[in-house]
Amino acid sequence: MTVFHSSTDWRFWHPWVLAALLSFATAAALAHGVSDADKGFLEGTTGVQILPFLYLGAKHMVTGYDHLLFLCGVIFFLYRMKDIGLYVTLFAVGHSTTLLMGVINGWHINAYLVDTIIGLSIVYRAFDNLGGFKTMFGVQPNKKASVLIFGFIHGLGLATKLQDFSLSREGLVPNMIAFNVGVEIGQLLALGMILVVMRYWRSTASFARHVVASNVVLMTAGFVLAGFQFTGFLSQ
Numbered sequence: 749m750t751v752f753h754s755s756t757d758w759r760f761w762h763p764w765v766l767a768a769l770l771s772f773a774t775a776a777a778l779a780h781g782v783s784d785a786d787k788g789f790l791e792g793t794t795g796v797q798i799l800p801f802l803y804l805g806a807k808h809m810v811t812g813y814d815h816l817l818f819l820c821g822v823i824f825f826l827y828r829m830k831d832i833g834l835y836v837t838l839f840a841v842g843h844s845t846t847l848l849m850g851v852i853n854g855w856h857i858n859a860y861l862v863d864t865i866i867g868l869s870i871v872y873r874a875f876d877n878l879g880g881f882k883t884m885f886g887v888q889p890n891k892k893a894s895v896l897i898f899g900f901i902h903g904l905g906l907a908t909k910l911q912d913f914s915l916s917r918e919g920l921v922p923n924m925i926a927f928n929v930g931v932e933i934g935q936l937l938a939l940g941m942i943l944v945v946m947r948y949w950r951s952t953a954s955f956a957r958h959v960v961a962s963n964v965v966l967m968t969a970g971f972v973l974a975g976f977q978f979t980g981f982l983s984q
Contacts, residue, residue, distance in 0.1 A: 787913060796919035798926045805930020808906060810938050814866050814973060815843075815902055819935070820942060821873030821966055822895055827950075835895050836939060842899020843935075844928050850907025851915070851924050859908040860981035866905050867974030869898040874966035877959075906931075 786804055793800070809815060822839065826832045849855070872894065875881070882888050949955050 790910070790913045790915060793923075794916040794918050796922045798922065801923045801926040802930040802933070805927040805932075806934035806937070807930075809931045809934030812906075812934075814863070814870070814905070815935070816938055816942070817870045817966060817969055817973075818866075818873055818898065818902065819939060820946075821870060821877060821963075823939075823942065823946065824877050824963070832939075832943070835892065836935070838892055838896045839899040839902070840932055840935065842896045842901075843903040844932065846900045846903030847907050847928055847931065848903075848924055850904055851910050852921060854911065855904070855907065856911060857904060857908050858981065859905070859912070860977050860984070862901065862905045862908050863977040864974045864981065865901050866898075867970045867972075867977060869901060870970030870973065871967050872898070872970075874963040874970065877963045877966075 786807075789800065789804075819836070819839070822835050823832055826835060850857075876889070876891065876894070
């Protein structure tokens with residue numbers, strides 16, 4: 749669906765929306781970290797701890813606004829459950845692969861740079877929703893491939909955070925598998941809530957009127973998140 753050229757929705761843009769967006773995006777920039785309490789548990793635990801790591805994984809995804817914003821962009825124009833399931837599975841495969849391999853193999857990548865790309869993945873998704881690539885460049889990137897690739901990057905985001913802690917090697921593999929399963933459970937829970945809201949919204953006349961404005965908000969949130977993280981990288 750190409751809507752990039754449309755300007756009719758701009759009359760619905762209000763200053764309070766921008767203010768709320770900036771506050772939300774700032775919270776998103778901070779949400780990808782790990783709380784002090786969780787950090788203490790991660791660094792203090794030894795051996796196999798399946799249930800705690802399962803819980804922490806689900807908690808991360810449900811409060812991981814960067815992941816949720818990206819998922820909102822992915823499913824924005826998906827109506828059939830088969831299509832939603834395919835795209836979410838691609839994201840989960842990418843996310844799971846780099847999360848597990850990054851922690852277990854000790855990949856050391858600058859967290860600020862990874863999170864900058866995660867912010868730009870949200871921008872990419874919203875720009876694609878607006879038909880920007882087709883309109884401005886005359887090409888349409890493969891949507892499935894992009895979701896998988898950005899899934900890899902989102903997985904690296906948490907892997908880099910977890911490597912900042914002194915994780916015990918004892919029980920690391922089963923603990924990371926449990927954490928990853930928790931992430932996917934959290935993703936399903938969050939996705940379910942998003943779909944309920946999206947299904948209701950799509951049944952109203954408001955959806956068609958606000959397609960452009962909604963994706964512009966999504967793009968701006970991605971830019972703010974990316975800018976926040978890149979500033980952190982420059983200030984190291």
